[in-house]
Amino acid sequence: xxxxxxxxxxxxxxxxxxxxxxxxxxxxxxxxxxxxxxxxxxxxxxxxxxxxxxxxxxxxxxxxxxxxxxxxxxxxxxxxxxxxxxxxxxxxxxxxxxxxxxxxxxxxxxxxxxxxxxxxxxxxxxxxxxxxxxxxxxxxxxxxxxxxxxxxxxxxxxxxxxxxxxxxxxxxxxxxxxxxxxxxxxxxxxxxxxxxxxxxxxxxxxxxxxxxxxxxxxxxxxxxxxxxxxxxxxxxxxxxxxxxxxxxxxxxxxxxxxxxxxxxxxxxxxxxxxxxxxxxxxxxxxxxxxxxxxxxxxxxxxxxxxxxxxxxxxxxxxxxxxxxxxxxxxxxxxxxxxxxxxxxxxxxxxxxxxxxxxxxxxxxxxxxxxxxxxxxxxxxxxxxxxxxxxxxxxxxxxxxxxxxxxxxxxxxxxxxxxxxxxxxxxxxxxxxxxxxxxxxxxxxxxxxxxxxxxxxxxxxxxxxxxxxxx
Numbered sequence: 001x002x003x004x005x006x007x008x009x010x011x012x013x014x015x016x017x018x019x020x021x022x023x024x025x026x027x028x029x030x031x032x033x034x035x036x037x038x039x040x041x042x043x044x045x046x047x048x049x050x051x052x053x054x055x056x057x058x059x060x061x062x063x064x065x066x067x068x069x070x071x072x073x074x075x076x077x078x079x080x081x082x083x084x085x086x087x088x089x090x091x092x093x094x095x096x097x098x099x100x101x102x103x104x105x106x107x108x109x110x111x112x113x114x115x116x117x118x119x120x121x122x123x124x125x126x127x128x129x130x131x132x133x134x135x136x137x138x139x140x141x142x143x144x145x146x147x148x149x150x151x152x153x154x155x156x157x158x159x160x161x162x163x164x165x166x167x168x169x170x171x172x173x174x175x176x177x178x179x180x181x182x183x184x185x186x187x188x189x190x191x192x193x194x195x196x197x198x199x200x201x202x203x204x205x206x207x208x209x210x211x212x213x214x215x216x217x218x219x220x221x222x223x224x225x226x227x228x229x230x231x232x233x234x235x236x237x238x239x240x241x242x243x244x245x246x247x248x249x250x251x252x253x254x255x256x257x258x259x260x261x262x263x264x265x266x267x268x269x270x271x272x273x274x275x276x277x278x279x280x281x282x283x284x285x286x287x288x289x290x291x292x293x294x295x296x297x298x299x300x301x302x303x304x305x306x307x308x309x310x311x312x313x314x315x316x317x318x319x320x321x322x323x324x325x326x327x328x329x330x331x332x333x334x335x336x337x338x339x340x341x342x343x344x345x346x347x348x349x350x351x352x353x354x355x356x357x358x359x360x361x362x363x364x365x366x367x368x369x370x371x372x373x374x375x376x377x378x379x380x381x382x383x384x385x386x387x388x389x390x391x392x393x394x395x396x397x398x399x400x401x402x403x404x405x406x407x408x409x410x411x412x413x414x415x416x417x418x419x420x421x422x423x424x425x426x427x428x429x430x431x432x433x434x435x436x437x438x439x440x441x442x443x444x445x446x447x448x449x450x451x452x453x454x455x456x457x458x459x460x461x462x463x464x465x466x467x468x469x470x
Contacts, residue, residue: 066257081245082409089269100213111172164262294463297359300456321345368467385445
């Protein structure tokens, strides 16, 4: 109900009554006046809010009158609103020959809008104590904002301006091109980039994920192309929002609708196929780079997020290489052998690409020994499995540390968006620890035999490594 309109109706009724004599008052039907005025008042439809009272957060789900799907955690004790907005299309929609276009577009989204150039836009954000920026991945495009709830109206006006009238001015565009030209040069001596490029070339060279910004594609990017890409990726249809702060659904919904009113209603984006990984390389792939250390990275197929074994893999990964100094790889390669300052592994279950990967750095002369030690630990895990104590420790850490992801508005908003993009249910946060606790020793040892066989992994070494022949 539009309470401000009702206040106006009541005031009008009092005014009518106050302007009559006692005798006339008897003949004035105040209820009729209110009913007549209300008939002309456009009352906003009530929001249909579904409330999930979870263990870590109470999440309110609703769709704005404009059709935007929102998850909100109302936190009245903190006068800050953390906002996440996302669209499920990203860099894979860059046109052929214009790789890097989406990255260029999101860079410019806070570089001026409407009558505000870049400097004026940032100054206005400072005055409002707000932030606003956008980014992109292969699969998604994001815009994030933080603001004082007292300034929410003005802050959402800034977001609306950025969405409807981004400037893509010459100054920021030329600066972006200069920065990217430097980046294209420096990446050729960046070991992480070179390792990633070699791994992609070996495992999925023809997939859209393998496309990369080049000098030629950077030169092809224009300001008009960025405007078109913004209108392609940032549309009202399918937009996802998560928010945490001192604001109610009734207050937030009109602000969101106003912010996105300038976006196109819909567009046709392209969804890439699932990545089909090539057979693993039989020998380590070497990328020559003159430096005193070698970067070793390795990767193998993993499972999807929906796979029943996903959380089994999470538990196994903690013990094998994901648990810092508590992991087997750190204890063996750093503490016992002194081969590295750090080595890690992780399980990535993206929508189109799933990898079990890891890496670390070591001296060039010990690169062969480093790889041999990683493979030996894989073999030991496959043959002998985890212990009951390791399983208990992994579960204890993974469940005990989980609440730390909910200790700020920004973290909660980010975690909710991750869940939404992964297509998980609203009660996921409540069930996650139970899924970890349900993992058994038989489970982890079975998954280890299936996924941690050294022959599954492609190894890439960047540097001037020695001892790889053995």
